[in-house]
Amino acid sequence: MxxxxxxxxxxxxxxxxxxxxxxxxxxxxxxxxxxxxxxxxxxxxxxxxxxxxxxxxxxxxxxxxxxxxxxxxxxxxxxxxxxxxxxxxxxxxxxxxxxxxxxxxxxxxxxxxxxxxxxxxxxxxxxxxxxxxxxxxxxxxxxxxxxxxxxxxxxxxxxxxxxxxxDSEHNSLFQLLEGQNLDHVHRIVLTASGGPFRDWTAEQIQKARREEVLNHPTWTMGPKITVDSAGMINKGLELIEARFLFSCEPEQLDVRIHRNSIVHSMIQLKDGSFHLSCSQPDMIFPVAHTLHYPESVPRAHPEMSFPEAWPALSFEMVDERFPGFMLCRKAMAAGGTAPAILNAANEVAVDAFLKDRISFSQIPETIDRALQSMPIQQTTELEELIAADEKTRSDLLQKLGALSAKK
Missing domain, CATH: 3.40.50.720 (NAD(P)-binding Rossmann-like Domain)
Structure with a gap:
């Protein structure tokens, strides 16, 4: 790390x-x-x-x-x-x-x-x-x-x-890690709101409609990121990002659902203790920190509240109801071009979903097929990584076009 x-x-x-x-x-x-x-x-x-x-x-x-x-x-x-x-x-x-x-x-x-x-x-x-x-x-x-x-x-x-x-999770994580001896850090934990389907069954999620997917309970975001959040794919992408930002091994990275979105990240030290980074769910905090860094933000944000005003903090595991998240972990472990293939497939699938060409449950299915059909190459060459991205998009767009033609 x-x-x-x-x-x-x-x-x-x-x-x-x-x-x-x-x-x-x-x-x-x-x-x-x-x-x-x-x-x-x-x-x-x-x-x-x-x-x-x-x-x-x-x-x-x-x-x-x-x-x-x-x-x-x-x-x-x-x-x-x-x-x-x-x-x-x-x-x-x-x-x-x-x-x-x-x-x-x-x-x-x-x-x-x-x-x-x-x-x-x-x-x-x-x-x-x-x-x-x-x-x-x-x-x-x-x-x-x-x-x-x-x-x-x-x-x-x-x-x-x-x-x-x-990104709010990575920025808060950086602030936690910066004051630590990195040799003492055992685990990094990103938090997720859980999206609109955190209390739905797998069967209900399978049948989710467009307006339900786009109804995020905490954050106001663009449609693509909102769809990613509903399937927890955004959190899987953030794990991959954290791996490169902080040079982590996949087994050092974890996620917990935290409905209140007050805690943005946690680190666990080797003695078992946890350190948490908290703020209101407003991007003003990480944006300001990043712009002023390495100096401190000059004044307190009016958006912040004191802890006595916070709701009770609770955390939950991510489970198999979110197959897109599991696919992100699989691609992160595979390395090389696998995350590029995953990301390209996700972008194409989400766009198709937003255009009512596929269902919400078909997003992770599309990603899984891409990961299985595309060769994974271990490389550090930018052009080879971008080529994997472009090839994945081209193949999927062709298949989706053929599917639409049959309809």
Missing amino acids: DFSLIRRDQAQPTQSLCLLGASGSVGGTTIRYLKRVPGIRLESVSVHSSLEKLQQLLQEFRPELACISHEDAFDYGIDDLKSQFPAVRFFRGADGLVEMVQESRADTVLTAVVGACGIRATVAGIESGKKIALANKETLVTAGPAIQAHQAFAKNSSSTACIVPV
């Missing part, structure tokens, strides 16, 4: 920010925090397709660079945006996202885009020597072996790149 990706000695407080995914939930929280701290400048920003949101941000923050990652949305709105904001340089599509990061003068890149499209942009930030505030799970789930092996994170590297996790 170590902090070889975080590289605490290289981290500096954020003064200028390149925000990728400003129209999502983490991006929105980041904007909310930037309005409280005038010392951090939004230097560059991206949205996927929300032209209205981008227009608001350009008007309020006046960044130098902006990207619209959805190419059709870019083509539709670019002429109007250029006429309103002639001083802004605009970038188009996924390639434009990478180009914007490369040209950005910001010291920090916060990657809050959803999906594997965030991988190359994150790598571009690493290769530019920036602090990476990482909120994109897929960077480490799909490309974790390549990120770990990147020359920027070698022991003798002169790079100024570092990764600080934004």
